[in-house]
Amino acid sequence: SKSFRVVVLPGDGIGPEVVAEAIKVLEIVSEKSLDFDLKLESHQFGGCAIDAVGEPLPASTMTACLEADAILMGSIGGPKWGVNAAVRPEQGLLTLRKNLGLYANIRPANLASESLLDYSPLRPDIARGVNIIVVRELIGGAYFGPRKEQNAEPNVDAAWDTMIYSVTEVQRITRVAAQIALSANPPLEIHSIDKANVLASSRLWRKVVTETLTNEYPQLTFDHHLVDSAAMVIVSHPRKLNGVIVTENLFGDILSDQSSVIPGSLGLLPSASLAGAPSTPSAEFKPTLGLYEPIHGSAPDIAGQGIANPIGTILSAAMLLRYSLGLERPAQAIEDAVRKVLDTPAHGGHGLRTADLGGKATTKEIGDRVVEAL
Amino acid sequence: SKSFRVVVLPGDGIGPEVVAEAIKVLEIVSEKSLDFDLKLESHQFGGCAIDAVGEPLPASTMTACLEADAILMGSIGGPKWGVNAAVRPEQGLLTLRKNLGLYANIRPANLASESLLDYSPLRPDIARGVNIIVVRELIGGAYFGPRKEQNAEPNVDAAWDTMIYSVTEVQRITRVAAQIALSANPPLEIHSIDKANVLASSRLWRKVVTETLTNEYPQLTFDHHLVDSAAMVIVSHPRKLNGVIVTENLFGDILSDQSSVIPGSLGLLPSASLAGAPSTPSAEFKPTLGLYEPIHGSAPDIAGQGIANPIGTILSAAMLLRYSLGLERPAQAIEDAVRKVLDTPAHGGHGLRTADLGGKATTKEIGDRVVEAL
Ligand SMILES: CC(C)[C@H](C(=O)O)[C@@H](O)C(=O)O
Ligand SMILES: CC(C)[C@H](C(=O)O)[C@@H](O)C(=O)O
Numbered sequence: 134s135k136s137f138r139v140v141v142l143p144g145d146g147i148g149p150e151v152v153a154e155a156i157k158v159l160e161i162v163s164e165k166s167l168d169f170d171l172k173l174e175s176h177q178f179g180g181c182a183i184d185a186v187g188e189p190l191p192a193s194t195m196t197a198c199l200e201a202d203a204i205l206m207g208s209i210g211g212p213k214w215g216v217n218a219a220v221r222p223e224q225g226l227l228t229l230r231k232n233l234g235l236y237a238n239i240r241p242a243n244l245a246s247e248s249l250l251d252y253s254p255l256r257p258d259i260a261r262g263v264n265i266i267v268v269r270e271l272i273g274g275a276y277f278g279p280r281k282e283q284n285a286e287p288n289v290d291a292a293w294d295t296m297i298y299s300v301t302e303v304q305r306i307t308r309v310a311a312q313i314a315l316s317a318n319p320p321l322e323i324h325s326i327d328k329a330n331v332l333a334s335s336r337l338w339r340k341v342v343t344e345t346l347t348n349e350y351p352q353l354t355f356d357h358h359l360v361d362s363a364a365m366v367i368v369s370h371p372r373k374l375n376g377v378i379v380t381e382n383l384f385g386d387i388l389s390d391q392s393s394v395i396p397g398s399l400g401l402l403p404s405a406s407l408a409g410a411p412s413t414p415s416a417e418f419k420p421t422l423g424l425y426e427p428i429h430g431s432a433p434d435i436a437g438q439g440i441a442n443p444i445g446t447i448l449s450a451a452m453l454l455r456y457s458l459g460l461e462r463p464a465q466a467i468e469d470a471v472r473k474v475l476d477t478p479a480h481g482g483h484g485l486r487t488a489d490l491g492g493k494a495t496t497k498e499i500g501d502r503v504v505e506a507l
Numbered sequence: 508s509k510s511f512r513v514v515v516l517p518g519d520g521i522g523p524e525v526v527a528e529a530i531k532v533l534e535i536v537s538e539k540s541l542d543f544d545l546k547l548e549s550h551q552f553g554g555c556a557i558d559a560v561g562e563p564l565p566a567s568t569m570t571a572c573l574e575a576d577a578i579l580m581g582s583i584g585g586p587k588w589g590v591n592a593a594v595r596p597e598q599g600l601l602t603l604r605k606n607l608g609l610y611a612n613i614r615p616a617n618l619a620s621e622s623l624l625d626y627s628p629l630r631p632d633i634a635r636g637v638n639i640i641v642v643r644e645l646i647g648g649a650y651f652g653p654r655k656e657q658n659a660e661p662n663v664d665a666a667w668d669t670m671i672y673s674v675t676e677v678q679r680i681t682r683v684a685a686q687i688a689l690s691a692n693p694p695l696e697i698h699s700i701d702k703a704n705v706l707a708s709s710r711l712w713r714k715v716v717t718e719t720l721t722n723e724y725p726q727l728t729f730d731h732h733l734v735d736s737a738a739m740v741i742v743s744h745p746r747k748l749n750g751v752i753v754t755e756n757l758f759g760d761i762l763s764d765q766s767s768v769i770p771g772s773l774g775l776l777p778s779a780s781l782a783g784a785p786s787t788p789s790a791e792f793k794p795t796l797g798l799y800e801p802i803h804g805s806a807p808d809i810a811g812q813g814i815a816n817p818i819g820t821i822l823s824a825a826m827l828l829r830y831s832l833g834l835e836r837p838a839q840a841i842e843d844a845v846r847k848v849l850d851t852p853a854h855g856g857h858g859l860r861t862a863d864l865g866g867k868a869t870t871k872e873i874g875d876r877v878v879e880a881l
Contacts, residue, residue, distance in 0.1 A: 216703055216713075216731075223704050254743045259628045275670060280707040283674075283714070292711035293671035296649060300657075300664045328757070329590055330597050333654040337666035339590075340657070357590075364765040365773075368742055369628045383702070387761060391738040399739075 135169045137458050140201040142178040142194070145222065146431025147441035147496075148207025154443035154500030155205060155450040161504050162454070162463045169460060178229075179209030179222040180431075189225025198233060198424075203457035205450060206426035211433045231272050235406040235424055236302070237309040238269040238385065239452070242392040245401050245444070246475040248483050252397025252490055255371070263371045265392050266321070267378045268310040269385025271406055273302045274334070276382045296334045298381065303341035309407065310379035311350045312418040322376035323355035326363045326384055338381060360384045367392050389428075399429040400442030400489045403449035405456050420459035425449040435488075439495050442487040444471055447503055470506035474499065509543045511832050514575040516552035516568070519596065520805025521815035521870075522581025528817035528874030529579060529824040535878050536828070536837045543834060552603075553583025553596040554805075563599025572607060572798075577831035579824060580800035585807045605646050609780040609798055610676070611683040612643040612759065613826070616766040619775050619818070620849040622857050626771025626864055629745070637745045639766050640695070641752045642684040643759025645780055647676045648708070650756045670708045672755065677715035683781065684753035685724045686792040696750035697729035700737045700758055712755060734758045741766050763802075773803040774816025774863045777823035779830050794833035799823040809862075813869050816861040818845055821877055844880035848873065 141156065143149035156173060163171040176194040183189050189209070198204050209222040229235075243264040244250060253260035278295030281288075307325075314321040325342045327335035339357055346355050358366070360380070366373050367388065380388060393402050409421040427445030435441055448471060455464035475484040479494075485502055486492025515530065517523035530547060537545040550568040557563050563583070572578050583596040603609075617638040618624060627634035652669030655662075681699075688695040699716045701709035713731055720729050732740070734754070740747050741762065754762060767776050783795040801819025809815055822845060829838035849858040853868075859876055860866025 221704070227705070254630060254633045255628055256630055276705055278667065282707045283711040290675070291671055291673040292707040293652065293669050294706045294708050295667050295669055297665055297667035328760075330595070331601070331650055332668045333656045333666040334668050337657040361760045361764040364738070364761045365768045368765060369768040384761075386702075386735045387738045387758075390735040391742060391765065394739045394743040 134167055137169060137171050137202040138200065139171050139173050139453070140197045140204045141173055141175045142204060142206040143175060144178055144207040144209040144431065145180040145211050146208060146433045146436040148179070148209065148431055150436070150439060150441050150496050151427060151443040151446040152205065152207040154496060154503075155446040157500050157504055158447050158467060158507070159450050161507055162467065165507070166463065169458070178206070179225060180211055180214045182225070183214055183220055183222065188220060189222045190228050195229070195232065198229065201422070203422065203453045204424040205453055206424055207446065208427065208429060208431040211431050227276065229424070230406060231277060233422060233424065234272065234408040236270060236272045237306055237407040238271040238389070239309075239313065239405045239407065240267045240269065240389045240393065240402070240428060241265070242267065242389070242395055242402065244396050246472055246484070248476060249397050249401070249490065253395055254397075255368070255395055259369070259371065260395055262375070263395050264375050265371065265378055266313060266376070267380070267385060267389040267392060268306065268313060269389055270302065270306040270381050271385075272382075273298055274382035296332065296381070296383070298334045298337055300337070300341050303338050304345050307342050307345040307379060308349070310377050311346060311353055314353055314377045315350070316418060320353055323353055324363070324374050324376060324378045325355060325357050326360050326378060326380040326388065327357065328360050328384075329357070330359060334381070342379065360388070363388060364391060367395075371395055393428055398442065398489045399445070400427070400487065401444050401448070402428045403445050403452050404428050405449070405452040407456055420457055423453065423457040425453040439497060440488050441496050442489050443496050443499050447471060447500070466507060467503070470503045473506045474502045508541055511543060511545050511576040512574065513545050513547050513827070514571045514578045515547055515549045516578060516580040517549060518552055518581040518583040518805065519554040519585050520582055520807045520810040522553070522583065522805055524810070524813060524815050524870050525801060525817040525820040526579065526581040528870060528877070529820040531874050531878055532821050532841060532881070533824050535881055536841065539881070540837065543832070552580070553599060554585055554588045556599065557588055557594055557596065562594060563596045564602050569603070569606065572603065575796070577796065577827045578798040579827055580798055581820065582801065582803060582805040585805050601650065603798070604780060605651060607796060607798065608646065608782040610644060610646045611680055611781040612645040612763070613687065613779040613781065614641045614643065614763045614767065614776065614802060615639070616641065616763070616769055616776065618770050620846055620858070622850060623771050623775070623864065627769055628771075629742070629769055633743070633745065634769055636749070637769050638749050639745065639752055640687055640750070641754070641759060641763040641766060642680065642687060643763055644676065644680040644755050645759075646756075647672055648756035670706065670755070670757070672708045672711055674711070674715050677712055678719050681716050681719040681753060682723070684751050685720060685727055688727055688751045689724070690792060694727055697727055698737070698748050698750060698752045699729060699731050700734050700752055700754035700762060701731065702734050702758075703731070704733060708755070716753065734762070737762060738765060741769075745769055767802055772816065772863045773819070774801070774861065775818050775822070776802045777819050777826050778802050779823070779826040781830055794831055797827065797831040799827040813871060814862045815870050816863050817870050817873050821845060821874070840881060841877070844877045847880045848876045
């Protein structure tokens with residue numbers, strides 16, 4: 134049986150609590166299978182690493198990640214290591230993404246269950262049936278372009294960042310979006326988002342997306358939206374953007390967060406950040422190194438109480454099996470088990486719910502029930 | 508009596524139709540007053556100017572705008588002059604903004620009437636009471652920084668834009684936000700939006716906003732939000748951002764459009780783009796040159812049918828009186844008249860409504876009723 138090395142980064146705040154439940158789920162899936170075996174090892178990362186060794190991404194953690202088949206993360210950060218601190222947890226995350234070449238961030242925003250419709254801030258008729266997967270370019274654009282801080286010479290009175298994209302950077306993220314679109318049956322529609330009426334980097338983006346999809350994926354349909362217009366549509370008619378949204382780093386940061394509130398609780402949503410695949414236009418979607426994390430933050434206000442929602446992390450573990458280990462069936466099994474837990478009536482008529490969804494279930498209860506359902 | 512010169516740029520699509528109603532309103536207000544007199548003159552701008560003379564912003568239009576006390580615009584653009592055309596209407600708008608120094612874009616997003624709550628895509632309990640004024644920096648950042656197009660030497664394989672801000676650019680927009688906050692009683696809260704955990708230009712932004720508000724406006728309260736988080740809050744808990752949002756050009760483009768869908772119809776919302784005021788920290792909010800336009804587009808699909816909603820343009824005319832001519836009372840009178848038209852029961856129990864709000868009223872009927880109410 135195949136053996137996989139999974140690095141676990143519990144992180145700060147509620148991170149360790151939600152990761153513990155996802156580990157339980159991965160362990161049961163691994164025990165039940167004769168085909169594969171998961172070796173899980175935890176490492177320090179984020180604020181806790183700053184406290185322990187003075188830096189958010191210790192060299193030993195970096196090395197472990199480079200040697201891993203996949204990485205499961207909780208959440209990092211907190212007021213203790215705020216925006217004004219010299220060393221911040223986010224710097225570790227940005228370095229980790231860049232060093233591992235995690236250029237493709239995949240964030241589905243959909244209702245895990247119709248029964249959660251009431252938790253959406255949108256009217257039910259508008260939120261119903263929303264199914265958007267945001268594919269965000271993660272190691273290019275203004276995040277990593279040349280920049281100048283205010284007090285650096287020359288011209289101490291200005292600061293700047295560079296939104297920069299090369300043709301190959303746009304090609305590879307477009308191919309990831311195309312592969313995701315093709316993995317559904319029928320294939321999903323692709324919506325590319327840019328600001329081509331103003332920005333040069335967006336004009337390159339639009340041109341390369343158009344050429345790549347037209348030449349390499351003629352079976353797919355796609356359109357282009359300006360980012361300001363997309364930000365309106367996500368609120369007013371989100372189903373119009375059902376399918377795959379593909380966009381650059383900063384726009385993706387904004388739009389993926391914006392769309393993630395539609396399903397009603399951030400606690401439910403997973404994410405994947407992938408390296409390396411698909412490397413050539415014709416390549417299948419091959420297993421590749423990835424970092425998986427729930428989209429919620431470290432929520433210091435409820436940390437330690439055992440009431441955080443672990444579902445986003447558990448679904449991230451499912452994505453890990455799918456994209457980094459090529460294990461589609463157990464991935465699907467976890468997703469089915471989660472849906473079952475959310476839908477099987479418990480107290481009060483609906484499924485088991487944590488506090489973010491108005492329920493009283495603990496983090497551990499949810500994990501236990503998902504394990505049971507498996 | 509004082510005489511003011513108002514340049515009118517009807518533009519494309521529904522622009523001329525909605526502008527015609529705002530002109531009627533301005534004319535009646537001018538006729539009824541002994542204190543001031545408005546001289547209105549129309550000029551070509553946008554797609555119609557491209558068709559007529561080959562450029563969106565003819566020199567004669569530019570000159571008229573430079574000599575005006577205020578400018579009222581309809582809307583420009585359309586599929587005819589699309590994203591791939593060599594000469595595009597938006598280029599004229601960007602040049603006009605830059606040449607006139609219109610650095611402060613002011614966009615209120617609020618429900619003109621409780622009776623419109625049903626048109627919001629947000630659930631009524633979430634949309635109720637939302638009252639956000641976005642103050643967007645309009646002639647800096649990535650819109651006007653140095654850039655490279657893809658096919659320009661060196662490195663034909665990449666393109667870039669520069670998000671750049673100077674201390675003085677951030678100071679002046681912060682002061683505008685502060686003056687807007689102070690013009691309400693009690694003063695509004697200020698929410699500054701940036702991406703200071705990643706971008707150097709945002710770190711400068713945050714520092715200068717903090718210093719300017721702390722030193723010059725100690726009576727105001729303010730906080731900072733990251734742009735991704737703000738994009739979530741605008742959907743999930745928009746009242747948390749009630750008050751004044753102040754942000755840089757690109758973030759403001761996205762967030763102002765996003766918040767503008769909360770009130771249910773883009774047709775209702777006005778905007779102002781101001782130059783020059785307040786020039787010094789201690790200055791009052793003095794009348795200054797401004798460009799006023801509804802936030803909706805040229806809507807070519809309904810152009811020529813006389814069914815567009817003119818309220819956004821009429822409310823823009825009210826802002827024009829307030830900010831460029833210093834005429835607060837007639838501005839208020841127009842806003843009251845609009846509210847009355849929306850609230851006074853007509854057919855079907857609610858006020859007169861155009862098609863965007865599910866009604867059957869024509870553009871002209873709305874204009875006539877606002878004139879009557881005045
Ligand atoms: C923490 C921050 C640097 C990060 C980003 O902006 O990429 C976060 O917002 C995210 O989306 O993962
Ligand atoms: C037309 C376009 C250049 C413009 C902008 O991005 O500023 C528009 O979206 C706006 O917000 O007025």
